[in-house]
Amino acid sequence: MANLAIDSIKDRTFDAIVIGSGASGGWAAKEFTEKGLKTLVLERGRDVVHVKDYPTTNRYPYELEHRGEMPYADKQLNPIANRCYAYREDSAHFFVKDDEHPYIQDKAFDWIRGYQVGGKTLLWARQTQRWSEYDFEGPARDGFAVDWPIRYKDIAPWYSYVERFVGIAGNRDGLYTLPDGEFLPAYPLNAAEDHFRKSVAAHFSGRHIISARCAHLSQPQPIHIQQGRVQCQNRVLCQRGCPFGGYFSSNSSTIPWAQKTGNLTLRPYSVAHSILFDKETGKATGVKVIDANTKEELEFHAKVIFVNAAALNTNLILLNSTSERFPNGLGNDNGLLGKYIAFHNYTARISAEYDGLLQYKTDGRNPAGGGYIPNFRNVHRQETGFLRGWAAAFGASRQQLRNSDGVGEDLKSNLLNATLSNWRIHSHMMAETIPKESNWVWLDPDKKDQWGVPLLHISVDYAEDDWQRRKDYYEQMTAMYEAAGFTNIKTTDDPRRPGNDIHEMGGVRMGRDPKTSLLNSWNQLHHCKNVYVTDGACMTSTATQNPTLTYMALTARAVDHAVNELKSGNL
Numbered sequence: 001m002a003n004l005a006i007d008s009i010k011d012r013t014f015d016a017i018v019i020g021s022g023a024s025g026g027w028a029a030k031e032f033t034e035k036g037l038k039t040l041v042l043e044r045g046r047d048v049v050h051v052k053d054y055p056t057t058n059r060y061p062y063e064l065e066h067r068g069e070m071p072y073a074d075k076q077l078n079p080i081a082n083r084c085y086a087y088r089e090d091s092a093h094f095f096v097k098d099d100e101h102p103y104i105q106d107k108a109f110d111w112i113r114g115y116q117v118g119g120k121t122l123l124w125a126r127q128t129q130r131w132s133e134y135d136f137e138g139p140a141r142d143g144f145a146v147d148w149p150i151r152y153k154d155i156a157p158w159y160s161y162v163e164r165f166v167g168i169a170g171n172r173d174g175l176y177t178l179p180d181g182e183f184l185p186a187y188p189l190n191a192a193e194d195h196f197r198k199s200v201a202a203h204f205s206g207r208h209i210i211s212a213r214c215a216h217l218s219q220p221q222p223i224h225i226q227q228g229r230v231q232c233q234n235r236v237l238c239q240r241g242c243p244f245g246g247y248f249s250s251n252s253s254t255i256p257w258a259q260k261t262g263n264l265t266l267r268p269y270s271v272a273h274s275i276l277f278d279k280e281t282g283k284a285t286g287v288k289v290i291d292a293n294t295k296e297e298l299e300f301h302a303k304v305i306f307v308n309a310a311a312l313n314t315n316l317i318l319l320n321s322t323s324e325r326f327p328n329g330l331g332n333d334n335g336l337l338g339k340y341i342a343f344h345n346y347t348a349r350i351s352a353e354y355d356g357l358l359q360y361k362t363d364g365r366n367p368a369g370g371g372y373i374p375n376f377r378n379v380h381r382q383e384t385g386f387l388r389g390w391a392a393a394f395g396a397s398r399q400q401l402r403n404s405d406g407v408g409e410d411l412k413s414n415l416l417n418a419t420l421s422n423w424r425i426h427s428h429m430m431a432e433t434i435p436k437e438s439n440w441v442w443l444d445p446d447k448k449d450q451w452g453v454p455l456l457h458i459s460v461d462y463a464e465d466d467w468q469r470r471k472d473y474y475e476q477m478t479a480m481y482e483a484a485g486f487t488n489i490k491t492t493d494d495p496r497r498p499g500n501d502i503h504e505m506g507g508v509r510m511g512r513d514p515k516t517s518l519l520n521s522w523n524q525l526h527h528c529k530n531v532y533v534t535d536g537a538c539m540t541s542t543a544t545q546n547p548t549l550t551y552m553a554l555t556a557r558a559v560d561h562a563v564n565e566l567k568s569g570n571l
Ligand SMILES: Cc1cc2nc3c(=O)[nH]c(=O)nc-3n(C[C@H](O)[C@H](O)[C@H](O)COP(=O)(O)OP(=O)(O)OC[C@H]3O[C@@H](n4cnc5c(N)ncnc54)[C@H](O)[C@@H]3O)c2cc1C
Pocket: 019, 020, 021, 022, 023, 024, 025, 026, 042, 043, 044, 045, 084, 086, 112, 114, 115, 116, 117, 118, 119, 120, 121, 123, 124, 125, 126, 127, 128, 270, 271, 272, 273, 308, 309, 310, 311, 313, 317, 502, 503, 535, 536, 546, 547, 548, 549, 551
């Protein structure tokens, strides 16, 4: 809870400060407090208490004034948020409003944000896949970005550690490009999805359709019950906040867990402005904070600082942390802070129909969303004109067809006797993008927000190779659909702007060489070792997987390192 009685320097001094309480910040808080460190979590948004602050969670559709749709006036006022598929009447209160939090789009970029305790873990689609050796070796092997300073074996135990606590449903599929984890039972594919799986296995060597892996409690274990979470009820109303804790969020899991240790001070409404640096010791000493409500300026101190404000805000805070020693931002001796921003390319969809297996239908909802197609492109050899590849989501469903003709009894009977459509097949692409120096963010020298924080410029765009991957997705998916007997195949370019994949990464990348990277193999700033960055900003490359599991695993690993370094007197 907010500690409002903070008045002396002693009261404002902690062992560790964590900036941000989302996926990565929540994990930092849990790990530090469990290891006995007095930890301050600075969160710029309001508090959101699990269950209590989920106002729409049990509403019926007719209890939502606009039946879930956003009204026209809101669409006019918040065009960026409205372009996110999850911004709806039942979840809009967990999103940042465009007009309250401006930034400067030097190129069109949808920056989707959730400023509250829990960050975007209240909104995420919960897809969770591990990276593989193929992904960590990628830049060195294929000659882009810089070499990751870690390999799969370095993070594998931390994936396991995080997965056991979070609860991930999935199958052990035994794939090189998508290592297995510590899984709860998977959500099964439906009849048409399974037909596609079998068809692809029969016709295409090295390609796989698997059940999507997701952070849902399909079969809770004692560690989940201890968190107060119970079995997912398959309601698929997750973006409202789940009263069962059926999916993982900071609010249902890591933050209350950290609170139970008695070592956590959670301070909502605290905008981290910059990190304070002492050139005598060469260390960061704390964080300058603007109280979001009173605009009062405060300073908090700690031996170690974790920056987990989500990728672009983490870039912003570091760029804004200037001093005599670091005039261009904390740790930014090489001028690369804010550069090599990357993301995922979600700009393609492909649909089809299937008139087989009509004796089957679906029953209930699948919180995993259906199937997943791990990347199979350029894995064992370079086989296309572009580097790396793409993954895809895949699903099949049958729609209820209702005849609304007639009046009175006829109409009633028509509506009650719905029939089912053929299978409708759908997929969307999740392609890797290659980090490029020209994709970057920087601070406006003059314009500031209402808390006196400089506005962020964002200049990030797709490149020619992104369209090559999309063309390949259309071609390969069409071939796979045809082999499965699907008809009426339609490709659709999705006009999604960069950013709307909501997987922004980079700007503070990890690497082996301080001349070409900002962070070392433990996520410490090369030039300011008691500052760690473990959210998306640290990512050297993007792979095709949904990224959040990797941020959480890197965070747990980095906290372990930081605590050992503190004990050894190295920080
Ligand atoms: C609709 C949607 C669907 C998604 N689906 C998936 C998915 O299926 N799989 C997946 O892996 N990822 C998904 N994501 C992305 C996922 O939510 C993020 O990767 C993840 O939440 C990032 O964790 P984080 O800790 O970096 O940031 P966040 O969870 O965003 O938390 C950052 C926190 O920092 C706070 N903060 C920011 N600036 C400051 C400051 N100056 N001072 C203090 N606090 C600050 C914010 O208020 C926020 O609470 C999705 C996101 C959305 C919105």
